[in-house]
Amino acid sequence: MRLVFAGTPEPAVPSLRALLDSPRHEVVAVVTRPDAPAGRGRRLVRSPVAALADEHGIEVLTPARAGEPGFLDRLAELAPDACPVVAYGALLPQRTLDIPRHGWVNLHFSLLPAWRGAAPVQAAIRAGDEITGASTFRIVKELDAGPVYGVVTEKIEPSDTAGALLDRLAVSGARLLVSTMDGIEDGRLQAEPQPAEGISYAPKVTVDDAKADFTLPALAVDRLVRSVTPEPGAWAWFRGERLKLGPVAPAEGPRPAPGEVLVERRRVLVGTATAAVRLGEVQAQGKKRMPAADWARGSRIEQGERLT
Structure with missing residues (x-):
C-alpha cells in the first residue's frame, strides 16, 4: 500500500523504520510536527521521525495544523491508501481523516479502551497495572475511541520506568503496526468496536x-x-x-x-x-x-x- 506516516518523537521511529523495511508497503511521505527549539542555544531541531525520513529521502510535511488547506491538497495529491500514526501529537480534523481510503490507523501504547489519551504508559505504571500493551485502531473523531485492529501485550516489570517500558512497546508495537497494514491490504483484518466498559483516560503528565x-x-x-x-x-x-x-x-x-x-x-x-x-x-x-x-x-x- 501507499502510506503517509505520521509521527514525531523517538518512540515513533521503530514503526517508521519497520514500514520502510517492509517489502509490501511504500512510505511516500511523512507528517510530523514542525522543527522545535532545543538545547541551551534553542536551535531549531528536526523531530526524530523527520530525521529518519530525511535519511531515506522521503518528503516531510510539517503543517502547523493538520487541517491547513495546503496540507490537505498535498495529502490528496499523494493519494495514500492508509496513514499509519504513532505519537504524532496533533488533532486530525474529519476532512483530513477522510482522505486515505483505509483511514488513519493509530498505534496506541495501551490495551484499549484502557488509558485513552496522551500518557498511557505513565498511567499504567502509576496505577500499578501488571499488564499493558499496544493497540492499533482506526482514528475517529472521539479521542482514541475507534475500532481496534489488533493488540500486543507486555508485562510491566516491578522496576520498569516509563522510558524503559515505552522502549519495549515501541518495538513490539512496530511489528503490530506492520502486521495491521498487511492485514488491511489483504482484506483479512476487520476492526472491532471497543468495549463500552473499562474505559479510562491518561491525560498528559505535567511537571x-x-x-x-x-x-x-x-x-x-x-x-x-x-x-x-x-x-x-x-x-x-x-x-x-x-x-x-x-x-x-x-x-x-x-x-x-x-x-x-x-x-x-x-x-x-x-x-x-x-x-x-x-x-x-x-x-x-x-x-x-x-x-x-x-x-x-x-x-x-x-x-x-x-x-x-
Missing part, C-alpha cells in the same frame, strides 16, 4: 503531576517516580529548592516520618506513610545528577530534615 508525595504509601511513591522517569522527572522540595529524583525502592529497616531524610552509611532513606523508600540518584538545583549518598554527604543533612 506538577511529577511531584513526589511522601505522605502516600511507599508503593505509591515508587510507582509515581517510575511513571515519570525520564520525563518530566520526579521531584520534591528540599531546603526551598527542587530536588530531582531518580527511581526509588521500598526499603526494609527504619521507618522515618513521611518525608524525613535518614542518612545511613550506604543508603539514604525517606519516610512515607508505610515503609521508607531508598533514594537512587538525585539532582540538586544547579548540580549534576549523582548517587543519593554523595548528595547527602555534600549537603550535610541534619536530623529531622525533610523532602516535601
Whole structure:
C-alpha cells in the first residue's frame, strides 16, 4: 500500500523504520510536527521521525495544523491508501481523516479502551497495572475511541520506568503496526468496536503531576517516580529548592516520618506513610545528577530534615 506516516518523537521511529523495511508497503511521505527549539542555544531541531525520513529521502510535511488547506491538497495529491500514526501529537480534523481510503490507523501504547489519551504508559505504571500493551485502531473523531485492529501485550516489570517500558512497546508495537497494514491490504483484518466498559483516560503528565508525595504509601511513591522517569522527572522540595529524583525502592529497616531524610552509611532513606523508600540518584538545583549518598554527604543533612 501507499502510506503517509505520521509521527514525531523517538518512540515513533521503530514503526517508521519497520514500514520502510517492509517489502509490501511504500512510505511516500511523512507528517510530523514542525522543527522545535532545543538545547541551551534553542536551535531549531528536526523531530526524530523527520530525521529518519530525511535519511531515506522521503518528503516531510510539517503543517502547523493538520487541517491547513495546503496540507490537505498535498495529502490528496499523494493519494495514500492508509496513514499509519504513532505519537504524532496533533488533532486530525474529519476532512483530513477522510482522505486515505483505509483511514488513519493509530498505534496506541495501551490495551484499549484502557488509558485513552496522551500518557498511557505513565498511567499504567502509576496505577500499578501488571499488564499493558499496544493497540492499533482506526482514528475517529472521539479521542482514541475507534475500532481496534489488533493488540500486543507486555508485562510491566516491578522496576520498569516509563522510558524503559515505552522502549519495549515501541518495538513490539512496530511489528503490530506492520502486521495491521498487511492485514488491511489483504482484506483479512476487520476492526472491532471497543468495549463500552473499562474505559479510562491518561491525560498528559505535567511537571506538577511529577511531584513526589511522601505522605502516600511507599508503593505509591515508587510507582509515581517510575511513571515519570525520564520525563518530566520526579521531584520534591528540599531546603526551598527542587530536588530531582531518580527511581526509588521500598526499603526494609527504619521507618522515618513521611518525608524525613535518614542518612545511613550506604543508603539514604525517606519516610512515607508505610515503609521508607531508598533514594537512587538525585539532582540538586544547579548540580549534576549523582548517587543519593554523595548528595547527602555534600549537603550535610541534619536530623529531622525533610523532602516535601
